[in-house]
Amino acid sequence: xxxxxxxxxxxxxxxxxxxxxxxxxxxxxxxxxxxxxxxxxxxxxxxxxxxxxxxxxxxxxxxxxxxxxxxxxxxxxxxxxxxxxxxxxxxxxxxxxxxxxxxxxxxxxxxxxxxxxxxxxxxxxxxxxxxxxxxxxxxxxxxxxxxxxxxxxxxxxxxxxxxxxxxxxxxxxxxxxxxxxxxxxxxxxxxxxxxxxxxxxxxxxxxxxxxxxxxxxxxxxxxxxxxxxxxxxxxxxxxxxxxxxxxxxxxxxxxxxxxxxxxxxxxxxxxxxxxxxxxxxxxxxxxxxxxxxxxxxxxxxxxxxxxxxxxxxxxxxxxxxxxxxxxxxxxxxxxxxxxxxxxxxxxxxx
Amino acid sequence: xxxxxxxxxxxxxxxxxxxxxxxxxxxxxxxxxxxxxxxxxxxxxxxxxxxxxxxxxxxxxxxxxxxxxxxxxxxxxxxxxxxxxxxxxxxxxxxxxxxxxxxxxxxxxxxxxxxxxxxxxxxxxxxxxxxxxxxxxxxxxxxxxxxxxxxxxxxxxxxxxxxxxxxxxxxxxxxxxxxxxxxxxxxxxxxxxxxxxxxxxxxxxxxx
Numbered sequence: 001x002x003x004x005x006x007x008x009x010x011x012x013x014x015x016x017x018x019x020x021x022x023x024x025x026x027x028x029x030x031x032x033x034x035x036x037x038x039x040x041x042x043x044x045x046x047x048x049x050x051x052x053x054x055x056x057x058x059x060x061x062x063x064x065x066x067x068x069x070x071x072x073x074x075x076x077x078x079x080x081x082x083x084x085x086x087x088x089x090x091x092x093x094x095x096x097x098x099x100x101x102x103x104x105x106x107x108x109x110x111x112x113x114x115x116x117x118x119x120x121x122x123x124x125x126x127x128x129x130x131x132x133x134x135x136x137x138x139x140x141x142x143x144x145x146x147x148x149x150x151x152x153x154x155x156x157x158x159x160x161x162x163x164x165x166x167x168x169x170x171x172x173x174x175x176x177x178x179x180x181x182x183x184x185x186x187x188x189x190x191x192x193x194x195x196x197x198x199x200x201x202x203x204x205x206x207x208x209x210x211x212x213x214x215x216x217x218x219x220x221x222x223x224x225x226x227x228x229x230x231x232x233x234x235x236x237x238x239x240x241x242x243x244x245x246x247x248x249x250x251x252x253x254x255x256x257x258x259x260x261x262x263x264x265x266x267x268x269x270x271x272x273x274x275x276x277x278x279x280x281x282x283x284x285x286x287x288x289x290x291x292x293x294x295x296x297x298x299x300x301x302x303x304x305x306x307x308x309x310x311x312x313x314x315x316x317x318x319x320x321x322x323x324x325x326x327x328x329x330x331x332x333x334x335x336x337x338x339x340x341x342x343x344x345x346x347x348x349x350x
Numbered sequence: 351x352x353x354x355x356x357x358x359x360x361x362x363x364x365x366x367x368x369x370x371x372x373x374x375x376x377x378x379x380x381x382x383x384x385x386x387x388x389x390x391x392x393x394x395x396x397x398x399x400x401x402x403x404x405x406x407x408x409x410x411x412x413x414x415x416x417x418x419x420x421x422x423x424x425x426x427x428x429x430x431x432x433x434x435x436x437x438x439x440x441x442x443x444x445x446x447x448x449x450x451x452x453x454x455x456x457x458x459x460x461x462x463x464x465x466x467x468x469x470x471x472x473x474x475x476x477x478x479x480x481x482x483x484x485x486x487x488x489x490x491x492x493x494x495x496x497x498x499x500x501x502x503x504x505x506x507x508x509x510x511x512x513x514x515x516x517x518x519x520x521x522x523x524x525x526x527x528x529x530x531x532x533x534x535x536x537x538x539x540x541x542x543x544x545x546x547x548x549x550x551x552x553x554x555x556x557x558x
Contacts, residue, residue: 186423194437
């Protein structure tokens with residue numbers, strides 16, 4: 001009687017635990033407005049925790065070290081942003097002015113062709129498609145301009161939410177973990193604790209390595225662009241470092257703005273353009289041959305094909321964020337599957 | 351009006367004014383904390399660890415820090431803490447209750463043999479903290495309602511980073527206990543070896 005009663009309680013504990021976890025996961029997945037800043041904050045906290053630990057060993061309290069890191073980061077990220085925002089608003093003004101000009105140019109050209117064809121063949125070309133196309137383009141640009149405040153609102157929300165979440169995740173991760181462990185059923189306690197520990201450590205190592213990699217690549221590019229005396233060198237270097245976090249695709253995303261800027265400022269075939277492309281190539285070669293093999297690949301041991309597939313799947317579901325978090329998530333899934341495999345195939349079958 | 355109670359007392363002392371009687375909150379708090387029936391586990395775990403023989407070289411403050419890295423686990427009667435052959439990461443102290451250690455199969459005739467019964471202030475599973483991928487060498491079962499205080503490998507990892515001295519002391523204490531046990535076992539083994547040699551010699555002389 002007692003035994004059966006106890007078994008029931010164990011089962012109830014297990015069910016309760018699984019339900020709480022599932023509820024939390026589904027809630028986060030169902031609300032991308034929370035889950036995206038939350039996962040970004042989690043990634044940031046993982047990358048920053050080693051620095052916090054180092055500062056804490058210098059006799060600072062946890063809160064003091066986090067605040068210190070935040071101030072440094074705010075200066076490092078904030079200054080380029082202050083330069084970027086006026087530039088962006090000026091560019092979007094330009095964009096709005098350019099559109100009517102493009103439109104009148106197209107109509108003018110179309111009129112010429114029409115006259116020309118009528119003169120030669122006596123037929124008149126229908127103009128419905130051209131006007132329809134133009135109208136669509138106008139609508140699209142209008143809706144894009146209308147949606148800009150929306151995007152900005154989103155970004156503003158993130159600017160406040162991500163540091164907010166990051167701060168509390170770093171500060172209170174211990175107590176979160178203890179709360180979670182306190183109602184973990186005895187049956188799975190040791191295994192569960194071990195898995196979340198290894199999971200956090202792997203993810204932490206991965207993002208710390210990525211963080212270092214981004215700083216190195218961004219630093220090389222910024223220094224190079226400054227030497228070449230190119231406008232917005234700091235911003236371009238910052239973008240290159242940031243996009244470098246995405247495996248494989250990142251370097252191409254990073255070089256995009258530099259090519260566009262170089263084209264506008266110096267022209268496609270100018271020597272400066274060649275220098276810019278060479279610089280990006282050098283930075284990526286350094287990354288691929290010297291940084292990546294020593295830092296990142298030892299931490300996440302995944303087949304390159306699996307990496308490519310997970311990046312694509314991640315981008316499909318969560319955009320850029322998905323691309324960034326896909327690798328560690330796949331690594332974590334691999335870890336959990338390995339753990340379950342070991343449980344099923346090696347220990348119990350002995 | 352004074353801004354704090356202490357200041358009020360000081361000023362009242364200066365002016366020789368009779369203070370109005372108030373509830374002394376700090377005294378109330380002290381009496382509440384000192385209450386022997388208090389369930390404030392935060393304070394009772396270091397006190398409990400103080401009485402564990404294994405941790406006798408720890409200072410009170412070190413025990414307080416160590417307690418922060420430990421986990422309270424409650425087990426019902428008949429519940430299994432861990433099974434023989436499982437991969438373990440935890441080292442447990444018995445806060446209350448009785449734990450029974452047994453081997454699952456020692457030959458075909460005995461299905462399970464109880465070989466050790468541990469009570470309050472006892473400890474078990476220390477090998478899990480030292481060995482990589484440790485497999486439990488016995489099954490631990492709660493004889494009655496048990497409360498265990500456990501420290502696990504991830505906690506030890508954190509302790510090594512944040513409080514290296516305490517981690518070193520913990521590992522030292524476990525090592526001393528293990529060294530004592532190893533010494534005892536070596537002695538036993540050599541005694542058994544001698545005994546076997548003797549029996550073999552007897553057997554040979556009987557045969558010849």
